[in-house]
Amino acid sequence: AQSVSQHNHHVILSEAASLELGCNYSYGGTVNLFWYVQYPGQHLQLLLKYFSGDPLVKGIKGFEAEFIKSKFSFNLRKPSVQWSDTAEYFCAVNAQIYNQGGKLIFGQGTELSVKP
Amino acid sequence: EPEVTQTPSHQVTQMGQEVILRCVPISNHLYFYWYRQILGQKVEFLVSFYNNEISEKSEIFDDQFSVERPDGSNFTLKIRSTKLEDSAMYFCASSIGGRLLGGYTFGSGTRLTVV
Numbered sequence: 031a032q033s034v035s036q037h038n039h040h041v042i043l044s045e046a047a048s049l050e051l052g053c054n055y056s057y058g059g060t061v062n063l064f065w066y067v068q069y070p071g072q073h074l075q076l077l078l079k080y081f082s083g084d085p086l087v088k089g090i091k092g093f094e095a096e097f098i099k100s101k102f103s104f105n106l107r108k109p110s111v112q113w114s115d116t117a118e119y120f121c122a123v124n125a126q127i128y129n130q131g132g133k134l135i136f137g138q139g140t141e142l143s144v145k146p
Numbered sequence: 147e148p149e150v151t152q153t154p155s156h157q158v159t160q161m162g163q164e165v166i167l168r169c170v171p172i173s174n175h176l177y178f179y180w181y182r183q184i185l186g187q188k189v190e191f192l193v194s195f196y197n198n199e200i201s202e203k204s205e206i207f208d209d210q211f212s213v214e215r216p217d218g219s220n221f222t223l224k225i226r227s228t229k230l231e232d233s234a235m236y237f238c239a240s241s242i243g244g245r246l247l248g249g250y251t252f253g254s255g256t257r258l259t260v261v
Contacts, residue, residue, distance in 0.1 A: 064250075073254040074189070074237065120189060132177060132241060133202055134250065136189040 032057040034123050036137035043111050044145050051106040051140050053121030062124040063104040064134065065095055069117045077119075080104065091115070113146045148172040152238050152253035159228055159260055167223045167256045169238030178221045179239040179250070180213065182206070189237065195221065228260045 037052045055061065065077040078089025085097040095106045104121060121137040151170040159165050171178050180192040193203040195213055212224045221240075225232055238253040 066252075074252040076250070122189075133179065133191040133194055133204075134181075134189075134239075135191065136181075138188045 032123060032125050032135045034121055034135050034137035036119075036121055036140050038140045039138065040141045040143070042143045042145065045113055046110045047144075049106070049108040049111045049115075049142070051119055051121075051142070053104045053106065053137055054102050055104070055121075055123045055135075056102065057123065057125050059125055063095070063097060064122040064124070065089065065093070065104075065106050066120045066122060066136075067117045068120065068139075074120065077106070111142070111144050113144045115142060116144045117142060148251070150238055150240055150251050150253035152236075152256050154256060155254065156257045157259070159258070161230060161260055162227050165225050165228055165258060167225075167236050167238075167258070169221045169223070169253055170219055171221055171238065171240030172242075172251055173219070175240035175242045175251075177201075177241040177243070178213075178215070179241070180223045181237045181239065181252075182234040183237065183255075184231075184234045192223070192236075225258075228258075230260050233258055233260045 033056045035054045063080040066074040067077050068074050077093050078087050078095055080087045080097045088094045093108050095104055097104050118139045118141050120139045122134040124132055124134050150172060153168045157165060178195040181189050182192055183189045191204050193207045193213055194201045210226045214222050235255045235257050237255045239250045241250045
């Protein structure tokens with residue numbers, strides 16, 4: 031069965047610090063990869079996604095992620111965080127399995143707190 | 147930018163009652179989904195719907211749950227007899243191309259509280 035693992039449950043950073051959130055998945059086939067952000071009290075918003083091509087993808091708000099197939103990883107990075115980045119971050123995987131509804135499998139989420 | 151709309155934003159119901167959560171997906175999307183997030187836990191897949199039928203469902207989606215697209219625009223999730231453990235945020239999502247094209251758009255969610 032597919033699964034997604036986010037190793038950091040809660041990360042606390044000061045403004046301007048660099049961020050890297052880990053995400054690993056378990057599935058041997060072709061996958062699509064996503065990072066979503068959930069600000070307090072709000073819905074999930076797509077930060078970035080990877081389908082194919084350049085393994086380094088850039089998303090909104092200065093976020094980027096790198097797909098390393100050999101490590102089954104899709105880590106999220108930002109060079110300099112801001113207080114407004116305080117939110118919960120979810121990694122998600124969609125396995126390209128024929129004849130399935132394309133469900134997303136989510137990781138447990140990482141809560142990011144940025145201190146001003 | 148097109149949105150997925152969910153109503154109500156918050157529903158409180160008594161245990162054993164039926165609830166219907168409503169969603170209006172993006173108009174040209176073909177795949178529809180329900181997910182839930184119990185407080186403090188991860189987002190979990192419930193069901194996907196395509197071509198007027200369920201294409202996949204999780205173990206959570208038991209006989210108490212059903213989905214419907216009654217009029218070509220709304221997409222509903224019905225819980226027949228709610229339990230305390232059904233309390234969660236329920237998210238509707240839609241996608242134009244399902245597994246290959248991704249591009250899921252999520253609604254703002256309905257917070258269901260069962261008392």
